[in-house]
Every structure is written in structure tokens, then in C-alpha cells.
């Protein structure tokens with residue numbers, strides 16, 4: 001038999017598997033029958049068969065578990081040529097004795113990479129190159145594959161090669177432990193031989209067997225230099241001479257009986273065209289995108305509200321990103337595996353710390369988690385407190401709005417663009433809840449929530465604080481309170497089913513945390529690093545370095561290296577319609593009598609007439625309530641003062657801010673509403689410039705409601721004060737003296753009466769002391785704190801005006817006036833500090849703004 005026929009038989013034997021799949025090829029073989037060696041007919045049939053045998057059906061070869069026949073070139077004989085294929089894939093490797101500085105070798109290696117990738121299903125083969133001799137140039141023509149995430153940047157230094165081999169060995173170990181269908185092939189292509197140590201490691205991989213799912217293409221082996229080249233396992237050897245390549249026997253499927261290899265010299269295939277490489281890269285990138293797309297539906301359970309939160313809360317966050325990190329980037333391009341990644345609030349991970357620069361997907365991540373939880377647990381199992389400190393819309397979708405009156409039934413309180421005071425109020429509520437739960441556990445004789453009988457078990461509460469660094473900003477008393485509260489809640493919350501999620505762009509450099517960060521964050525074992533959020537991980541853990549938007553590292557060991565899972569999570573913003581549908585579904589299923597969450601919107605300007613407390617005011621209330629705004633607390637409770645008959649029940653509004661007028665107006669209007677017509681009189685004294693109109697408006701409004709009203713000037717004010725100060729006179733009707741710009745009365749009040757030697761201030765102070773007992777109350781706006789102090793007769797008399805609304809007054813001055821050290825107040829637009837000296841009450845409030853249509 002001629003050499004051609006022998007080689008032909010060898011080739012057929014080698015490709016038996018491929019032939020089985022190729023029905024057409026089998027038929028061609030059967031039809032071939034005996035043909036004379038060298039006949040043109042046989043050569044033609046061989047050529048046809050060669051085309052068909054060029055490889056398996058593209059995209060079907062499971063190269064990780066079975067070697068795939070891959071074409072290397074064409075054998076030439078005197079009778080003609082035929083394609084030569086070698087087995088490559090798990091457990092079958094190739095070595096070339098010349099390195100890629102010989103262009104034929106570089107071309108061959110690139111052709112093999114492209115063919116193997118073409119043969120295998122997308123996402124099942126990843127490629128990493130080693131190219132110390134040409135500094136990676138061998139792989140440059142494959143650049144599109146790099147961009148598609150299939151090819152890792154080539155390792156060119158010893159360190160990079162060693163790191164790559166670390167990853168490859170990890171990959172081999174993981175693959176050996178994985179079921180064959182889950183393995184993916186790592187194709188390691190050494191364009192030239194690495195240094196001896198690394199070469200030995202590479203050689204060892206060729207002995208690791210098919211289960212390691214590694215295929216090595218090693219050029220420049222055996223090394224020509226001194227020293228023994230390490231023996232390779234299961235490797236087809238290719239030797240180059242000037243014109244041809246000589247192919248050794250493939251492992252397990254020898255061409256020859258005596259080990260001499262293929263009897264015909266081979267002309268190696270040239271470079272794949274750029275178009276081929278680009279097309280393949282495009283196709284793989286598309287397939288990767290399809291395969292890695294994680295959708296919002298992936299996060300949802302089969303049944304709504306079917307889970308119990310007894311032992312903890314659990315939700316699916318996304319899918320694990322599969323694959324080895326090869327060098328600086330991930331050759332898998334972050335391909336998502338099938339395995340869902342679950343995160344939990346339980347004994348092991350009671351609290352979470354989330355980091356990520358702005359735009360890294362923090363809001364999306366939080367929405368994914370919140371909807372995932374809300375779909376699994378009913379509101380009797382889970383409640384949410386959501387706090388956002390940045391300008392934005394993070395949690396707006398959970399609260400009723402005009403456009404969408406539904407809300408998330410789990411949400412108890414939602415703060416949007418929150419004030420720090422609101423944050424502290426929420427934390428205080430939580431601490432109160434913690435105390436209630438401690439009592440409950442004690443009564444049942446158990447030490448943690450999970451041990452309570454199901455019918456007595458309160459819901460777990462997850463509190464999310466987005467941009468929490470704002471809460472701790474500065475080093476003022478408020479920041480310290482916040483830190484204290486967080487520390488206590490973090491320490492004790494675990495046992496009581498209270499869980500915290502602190503998210504921020506920066507977790508370092510928070511002054512108020514100095515010396516305590518470790519104690520606090522030590523209670524947050526679950527760390528989530530989004531892009532730019534590596535700060536939540538251990539400084540030695542760089543797992544978050546190469547993250548892209550849509551992926552995160554989840555670490556369950558406080559950020560220490562080795563406990564990382566990279567996860568791809570869906571873009572909740574892109575699935576807004578699905579989210580809304582789910583929210584509506586959950587809303588429709590809310591328990592009977594469910595109430596919407598308490599909402600605090602930092603930017604909102606409340607109006608008296610919209611306030612539910614105003615609506616509930618009616619004549620006959622004793623003592624009457626002077627409403628001035630809303631408290632910055634969880635419930636948004638009314639802010640005001642009860643004007644009873646004890647000395648000092650007067651209201652001073654202090655500060656130059658024009659909103660002082662609105663505060664007085666709200667107080668006067670709300671008081672008027674609590675008196676039947678004719679039972680209280682209102683004396684309006686507009687002294688500050690620009691207040692006449694407001695005073696007149698108010699006077700008209702109250703008169704229309706049947707209340708006796710009068711407008712006074714400064715002189716008349718003094719006369720009335722003298723009258724009202726006379727306690728021997730019969731008590732007048734309930735009287736409210738409403739003074740806009742009390743400080744402007746200095747001239748009128750300061751002068752002493754030549755007959756009695758009394759000044760207006762003497763009368764004023766008498767009214768402040770004794771007025772309330774006679775039904776007389778002063779409501780005054782002072783533009784400066786010093787004037788107020790002087791008017792009441794010095795700070796020793798400050799209790800004579802016990803109700804204070806401080807607008808833009810510096811905290812230091814205010815603290816001095818009140819005799820309070822370390823007052824936590826930062827004056828700003830739209831906020832005021834309410835102080836009731838009798839009730840020892842201090843609260844940040846949002847004063848009502850007037851709209852002129854309270855009538």
C-alpha cells in the first residue's frame with residue numbers, strides 16, 4: 001500500500017469520532033471503495049473528505065472533556081496532499097520545537113486558537129498566552145478576542161507568567177472537582193518557552209489528565225539550551241525543518257506503529273484572516289453577553305411571600321461570575337455561571353457594608369436586594385427602613401406619589417434626601433425597638449429572635465443607610481450620637497432581628513469614627529464591593545480591582561481575601577417596568593389596614609393647611625396648641641407648643657430669616673382655630689419692615705372667622721402692655737399679642753414713663769411672667785437673639801419665654817442663650833430648632849411656609 005493510503009487510514013482512525021458525527025463523510029468513505037493508489041479519483045475524494053474533516057461542527061465540541069481534532073496543516077506526498085489534524089483539548093497537548101519567533105509557528109498557534117474556539121460552544125474555552133520572547137507580539141493579531149474577553153492579556157514577565165500559572169493550577173483543581181459538563185477549557189499558549197521553573201509547572205499541567213480541563217500549546221520545546229527539558233504528557237510533538245513540519249504520534253492515536261509519527265511532511269497552515277478573527281470575536285462576545293445576561297426575573301422566587309424569616313433573610317443577588325482571574329483581567333470577561341449567588345441577613349452575616357464609587361451601581365444593587373427580599377417575605381416577616389442622604393431618587397419608588405399611589409408594603413419609613421437629624425431619629429426608633437424586643441425575648445425566656453414561637457416573632461427589620469458617611473460627617477454631637485447608635489445597633493441587632501446595610505462611596509476618613517471604625521465595622525461581616533469600592537475589603541484583598549459596572553465582589557468574611565464571590569447582578573433601572581409590576585402585585589396583596597410608610601423628603605416645604613394636625617384642630621382644645629411646623633422625626637409629628645397658663649408660655653421666633661413671619665402666622669392661625677368666635681382676641685403688631693401686609697391679611701382672615709382683631713403700632717403696643725401687665729384689673733378675654741419684629745419696639749418700650757418711672761420693658765416682663773395665668777400670650781419675632789435676651793431682662797430670665805423657634809441663629813449663640821453646652825444645630829434654609837424650656841424638648845423642625853390661602 002502506498003504512503004498516501006497509509007496516511008489516509010491513519011487520518012481516518014484519528015478522526016473516528018468526528019466521522020461518526022459526519023454522516024456525509026461516512027457515506028463518502030463507504031462510497032470510496034478500493035481505488036488504485038495515486039489515482040486522480042482517490043485524490044479528489046480525499047480532498048473532499050478533507051474539507052469535511054476540517055473539524056467538527058462549529059460550536060459543538062466539548063473540548064474541556066474530549067480532545068477535538070484540529071487541523072494544523074496539510075501533509076504532502078508524491079501522490080498529493082491531505083489535511084492533518086491533531087487532537088487538542090482536555091488531556092491532549094501540542095509542542096513545537098521552534099518558538100514563535102519563527103513566523104510559521106506564530107501563525108500556527110493563532111490558527112489553532114481560532115479553530116479550537118470555533119469548534120467549541122461559546123463560553124467553554126478561554127485562552128491565555130505566555131510570550132516572554134516577543135513581549136506578547138505573537139498574540140497581537142488576536143486582539144479582537146482580547147476585547148471579547150476570551151483571551152487574557154499575554155504574560156510576558158516571569159511574575160506575570162507565575163501568576164498565570166497560579167491561576168491555571170487553581171483552574172485545574174477546580175475543574176477536577178467539577179462535573180465534566182461544567183468544566184471549561186483553559187487553553188494555555190506559550191509562544192516561547194518560559195524560564196525553567198515556569199516551564200516545569202507548564203509541563204506538569206500536561207500530566208494533569210483530561211479532568212484538569214487544560215490544554216497546553218508549547219512552542220520552543222524541547223529547549224535547545226543547556227539542561228533537560230521536562231517531559232510532557234499526552235503531547236503531540238511537532239518538529240520544524242526548513243520547509244516542513246514533521247508530526248509525531250498523537251497521544252493514544254499514533255500514526256505509526258514504531259513511534260516515528262506521520263510518514264508525510266506537513267505544510268503548516270497560515271494565519272487566520274483578520275476578518276475570521278473579528279467575526280469569531282464578535283460572535284463570542286455576543287454569545288457571552290447573552291449567556292451572562294442576568295435578568296431581574298432571576299432574582300425572584302417561584303412563589304411570593306412563601307419564606308419564613310425565623311432563621312434569617314435570604315435573597316438571590318445575581319449569578320456567580322465564573323472562571324479564573326488571569327493576570328490583571330478576567331479572561332472569561334466576567335462570564336456568569338449558572339449558579340445563583342445568595343446573600344443573607346442571619347447570624348453569620350447580620351449586617352452588610354457596601355462600597356462603590358458614584359455611578360458604580362449602588363442604587364441598582366440595593367434595589368435588587370430590596371425587591372428580592374420583598375418578593376420572598378411578607379410584611380409580617382420583613383420590614384424596611386430606608387434612609388438616603390444624597391440628592392437623588394433611590395427610594396422614591398417605594399413611597400406613594402401622585403403618579404403612582406402604591407407603595408411597598410414592607411416599607412415602614414423612607415427618608416429621601418434625609419437630614420442627619422432624621423437619620424438619628426430613625427436610629428433612635430430602632431434602638432427603642434431593640435429595647436422592646438429585648439423585653440419580649442426575656443418574657444419568653446429566650447436569647448434570640450429565632451427562638452421565639454412563630455406567632456410571637458416580630459418581623460426582621462432591615463435598615464438601609466445609603467451614603468451613610470453623611471450621617472457621620474463632621475465631628476459634632478450629632479455625628480457622635482449617630483456613631484453611638486450605630487455601634488449599639490450593630491452589636492445587639494443580630495440577636496433581635498435588626499439588620500443594617502451601610503452603603504457609601506467612601507468608608508474611610510470619617511472623622512467621627514476615629515478609633516471606632518474597627519469595632520463598628522467588625523460587626524459587618526458581609527462586604528459588598530462594587531467598582532471603586534475595594535475600600536470595604538481588606539487592604540490586602542484586591543478582588544474588586546477589575547470590577548465593571550454590573551458586577552460586585554461579595555465577601556462573607558469581613559473582606560479578607562479568599563472569601564470572595566464575584567457576582568453579576570441585573571440592572572434594576574433597565575427593568576423598571578418589571579419592578580413596578582412586582583411592586584403593584586405586592587401592594588395589592590398587602591395586609592388589610594396596612595399603612596403607607598412614613599416619608600421624610602428633605603426638600604419638601606410643608607404647609608400648615610396640608611397638615612393632618614391642622615385639619616384636626618377644633619375649638620375647645622385646652623391648652624391650645626401653637627403649630628409651627630413638622631418635626632424631623634420618623635413620624636413627621638407636629639411641631640408646636642401648648643400655651644397653658646404657666647408663667648413663660650410665650651413663643652419667641654428668633655433669626656433674621658424672613659420665614660420668621662410664616663412661623664408666627666402658622667402659630668396664630670392654628671391657635672385661632674381652637675377658639676370659638678369671640679372667645680379670643682388677636683392683637684397684631686407689624687413693626688419689622690414688610691410685615692404690615694401679612695399682619696393685615698391675618699387680621700382679615702381671623703376677623704372673617706369671627707375673632708376680634710386689632711392692628712397696633714409700637715406706641716399702642718406699649719399702652720396695651722401696660723394694660724395687660726396690670727394684674728389687679730379683671731382678666732381680659734384670652735389675648736394673643738402677635739408682634740412682627742419685637743426688636744423694633746425698643747424705642748417705644750425703652751423710655752420710662754415720667755409719672756410712674758416704669759418702662760415698657762417692665763410691663764413686658766410682667767406680662768411674660770403673669771400673662772399666661774390671665775390668658776395672655778405673646779407671640780413675637782425677634783431678628784436677633786441678643787435683643788431677646790435683653791428684652792426678657794437678661795439670661796437669668798430666659799425661662800420667661802419658654803418656647804423658642806430658632807431660625808438662622810448660630811449654634812454657639814443659641815447654646816449660650818439656652819445655657820446648653822454642645823448644642824447640635826446647624827442653621828440652614830428650611831429648618832429651625834424648636835426649644836421648649838419647660839418640657840426640656842429640643843427638636844429640629846421644618847417650619848410651615850405660608851401660601852396666603854389658609855382662609
Ligand SMILES: Nc1ncnc2c1ncn2[C@@H]1O[C@H](COP(=O)(O)OP(=O)(O)OP(=O)(O)O)[C@@H](O)[C@H]1O
Pocket residue numbers: 356357358359360361362363364365392549550551568569570571572573574
Ligand atoms: N447590573 C447592572 N448592569 C448594567 N448596568 C448597570 C447595572 N447596575 C447599574 N448599572 C448602570 O450604572 C449606572 C449607575 O447605576 P446606579 O444609579 O445604581 O449608580 P450609583 O452607584 O447609585 O450612582 P450614584 O451613587 O452616583 O447615584 C446606571 O446607568 C445603571 O443603569
